[in-house]
Amino acid sequence: MPWGISECAYAFTDRAGNYQYRAFGVPGLGLKRGLSADLVIAPYATALASLITPTFAAENFKRLAGLGVEGRFGFYEALDYNPRGRDIDTPPEAIARPALVRAYFAHHQGMSLVALANVICGDAFVSRFHADPRVQATELLLQERVPREAILSEPRPAESTTAPPGGSR
Secondary structure, three states, X not given: OOOOOOOEEEEEEOOOOOEEEEOOOOOOOOOOOOHHHOOEEOHHHXXXXXXXXXXXXXXXXXXXXXXXXXXXXXEOOEEEOOOOOOOOOOOHHHHOOOXXXXXXXXXXXXXXXXXXXXXXOOOHHHHHHHHOHXXXXXXXXXXXXXXXXXXXXXXXXXXXXXXXXXOOO
């Protein structure tokens, strides 16, 4: 199974044939429930992960290419493992093959190119970014510490469960 989860298009189109787009998350890490039911793999997430683990990312790119996710202009947008929009009468064992989202999103292609260029060229785009005087003027903000603990709060109850305000007559 390949990996790489992020927001992307998935195998569901509107009436005009446009793929729908939304955020997906890693089950167990996301705050949203039901993330395990929405498995959509985005190859650009692998490109971004190459900044952290280039060897694992290269292996995952090979896995994705072996599954046919590579097209004429690079990797397609996504590989959707969900049975959305397929025939309801199809037996579950027949839904083993994921749907390929045959689209190229320019911003995902651009993020992939920049991430891979940074891996190959020793953070060339990071250096270019920090060479800009506008960035240099605000670099102290980039040194702010990340909180060690995430502050989680209980979800608010649904509005429909609260009683409407009573009127006095």
